Amino acid sequence: MSKTKERTSMPATSGPPSQLQVAGPVAPPRVSARRRRPGVIALSLALIAGGGAGVAVLLLQVGDRTPVVTVVRNVQVGQVLTEQDLGKASVALDPAVKAVRADDLKSVLGKRAAVELKPGSLLSPAQVTKDSLVKPGEQLVPIGLKPDQVPATALVPGQKVQLVHVPVQGAASADGDADKPDRAQETLTGRVVKASKAAPGTGIVVVDVATSAADGPKAAAWMSAGALRLVLDAPDGR
Structure with missing residues (x-):
């Protein structure tokens, strides 16, 4: 009698093992379109146009430059101007500022500085003169002032002064007596042409004074x- 083997059969599987389920694509949320207002659009366009116009005006102003004469080194009062003292530059010049144009540079050469000129500054027509600061019939007298003799008021070209004779103690007076002071203080009139800075160490200031040829x-x-x-005289002789 044949024995029939009982098999315990596992359920047959066909195909690959089951995989995890993958979620499908998520639909984006609907965004409702905003209503565009014509007034806002017009205002935006106007602002853009205005900004462009402002930039254009600024560029035109920057580009509108004037060639002028500049000072390139120190020039003292009364000094004759040379080509080495002056240069040229293009600047945006305000109409209220008076400056010598670059085309007129040759017209100021050979003239004298009416004031002290500093490097880097623009040259103004009022800063030069064709006249000598020492006029015909005058002489220039250099006067050294000690620190205690220098006025607190700044000495400037053109300022009127008095030159006062103060005899040294023990020196002979006008009538020959050594210790007898003059009956009337003698003075001479003059005009400041230039004043130097205080000398290092001594503090002495040298003042060039123009006076008459007879008094020099x-x-x-x-x-x-x-x-x-x-x-010093009072301003305007007062």
Whole structure:
């Protein structure tokens, strides 16, 4: 009698093992379109146009430059201007600013500085003169002032001064008596042409004073004897 083997059969599987389910694509949320207002669009266009116009105006202003004459090195009062003292530059010039144009540079060469000129500044027509600061019939007398003799008020070209004779103690007076002061203080009139800065160490300031040709030698003698003092006149002679 044949024995029938009982098989315990596993359920047959056909195909690959089952995989995890993958979620499908998510639909994006609907965004409702905003209504565009014609007024807002018009305002935006106007602002863009205005900004462009402003930039254009700025570019035109920057491009509108004027060639002018500049000072390239220190020039003292009364000094004759040369080509080495001056240069040229193109700047955006305000109409209220008076400056010598670059085309007129040759017209100022050979003239004198009416004021002290500093490097980097624009040259103004009022800063130069064709006249000598020492006029015909005048002489220039250099006067050295000690620190205690220098006025607190700044000495500027054109300022009127008095040259006062102050005899040294023990020196002979006008009538020959050594200790007898002059009955009347003698003075001479003058005009400041230039004043130097205080010398290092001594503090002495040298002032160039223009005075009449007749008074120049006398003022120089007073200065040599240490008997001269400088006194400022009031503005406009008042």
